[in-house]
Amino acid sequence: xxxxxxxxxxxxxxxxxxxxxxxxxxxxxxxxxxxxxxxxxxxxxxxxxxxxxxxxxxxxxxxxxxxxxxxxxxxxxxxxxxxxxxxxxxxxxxxxxxxxxxxxxxxxxxxxxxx
Amino acid sequence: xxxxxxxxxxxxxxxxxxxxxxxxxxxxxxxxxxxxxxxxxxxxxxxxxxxxxxxxxxxxxxxxxxxxxxxxxxxxxxxxxxxxxxxxxxxxxxxxxxxxxxxxxxxx
Numbered sequence: 001x002x003x004x005x006x007x008x009x010x011x012x013x014x015x016x017x018x019x020x021x022x023x024x025x026x027x028x029x030x031x032x033x034x035x036x037x038x039x040x041x042x043x044x045x046x047x048x049x050x051x052x053x054x055x056x057x058x059x060x061x062x063x064x065x066x067x068x069x070x071x072x073x074x075x076x077x078x079x080x081x082x083x084x085x086x087x088x089x090x091x092x093x094x095x096x097x098x099x100x101x102x103x104x105x106x107x108x109x110x111x112x113x114x115x
Numbered sequence: 116x117x118x119x120x121x122x123x124x125x126x127x128x129x130x131x132x133x134x135x136x137x138x139x140x141x142x143x144x145x146x147x148x149x150x151x152x153x154x155x156x157x158x159x160x161x162x163x164x165x166x167x168x169x170x171x172x173x174x175x176x177x178x179x180x181x182x183x184x185x186x187x188x189x190x191x192x193x194x195x196x197x198x199x200x201x202x203x204x205x206x207x208x209x210x211x212x213x214x215x216x217x218x219x220x221x222x223x
Contacts, residue, residue, distance in 0.1 A: 004157065031209070042119060043202075043213035091158070102146070104211065106157040 002026070004107035006092050012113045013082050021110045023075045023092030030096060032075045033104060034067055037089040046090075049075060082114045119214030121203050126220045133190045135217045137203035141184045146206040149177050149188045152216065153199045161188070161201075193221045 005024045013019045025032050031050045037043040047067040064080040073094075079086055089111050093104040120138045127133040139147070146165040150158035164170055164179035164186060176189040190197055200216040 033211075035211075035213070037213070040123075040215050042215040043204075043211075045210045045212070048209060102163065103160050106150075106159070108155070108157045 004092055004094055004105050006090075006107040006110050008110060009108065010111050010113075012115060015084060015114055016081055018078065018080050019082055019112065021077045021079075021090050021092075021112070023077070023094075023107055025073045025075065025092070025094035026096075026105055027073055028096065029073065029094035029105070031094060032067075032069065033093040033095075034075070034077045035091040035093065037091055037109065043091065046077070079112075082112075084114050087112060087114045119203055119205060119212060121201075121214040121217045123215070124218045124220070126222060127193055129193055129195060129221055129223050131193050133193060133219060135188045135190070135201050135203075135219070137186045137188070137214060139184050139186070139203070139205040139212075139214075141181065143207040144181065144184075144205055145208065147177075147179050147186045148204040148206065148211060149175075149186075150202040150204065150213075151199050152202055158202055190219070195221050195223070197221050 007022045033048040034046040035043045036046055046065055049069045066078045068076045089109040091109045092107040095104045118140050125133055148163050149161040151161050152158040161175055162177035164177050167179055167181055169178045174191045179186045198221045200218050202216045203214040204211040
């Protein structure tokens with residue numbers, strides 16, 4: 001079946017503009033994660049969201065980053081007022097277990113360049 | 116955070132064995148992952164250790180020592196396609212914290 005996909009794969013934004021990055025996860029997966037991968041510095045989790053029949057819990061990263069989950073298998077990471085330091089690869093991942101990060105499945109990432 | 120340390124680069128010959136070491140902070144630790152990532156592609160899951168000891172899976176094995184905050188990934192019978200970045204990641208609650216990755220280059 002289809003894996004995790006992300007769009008766009010590459011994005012160039014002028015400093016100060018807002019950007020939105022999309023993630024389509026694996027159908028049936030419960031938890032979605034967003035990571036920022038910086039060359040030579042590893043990756044850090046930005047936010048995660050967990051949905052079940054009753055509620056959706058979304059991580060709320062402070063400041064300019066926010067994540068929305070308009071559909072169960074779709075997540076959008078929004079970055080407001082981009083800065084040059086935001087240039088990185090943004091990885092989306094999903095897992096089938098609620099509240100667990102055992103075997104997360106990753107998308108290919110969106111490479112964001114802020115000029 | 117969970118400081119993850121792993122070597123930046125390693126080079127080995129086709130058919131050889133390479134061991135990639137990883138150290139991490141132990142507070143809140145709840146599992147150690149290894150991922151393989153080819154340039155421009157998604158990280159793919161290789162192994163998961165939560166108990167001390169060695170987990171073997173084909174040509175790849177992973178070892179964990181929780182008391183020492185130490186893990187290694189062992190790649191045997193190296194093939195050219197094994198040239199990639201190998202990411203060590205520790206789990207704390209729901210979050211994975213990744214190291215910067217070790218770029219392994221396999222030479223003929």
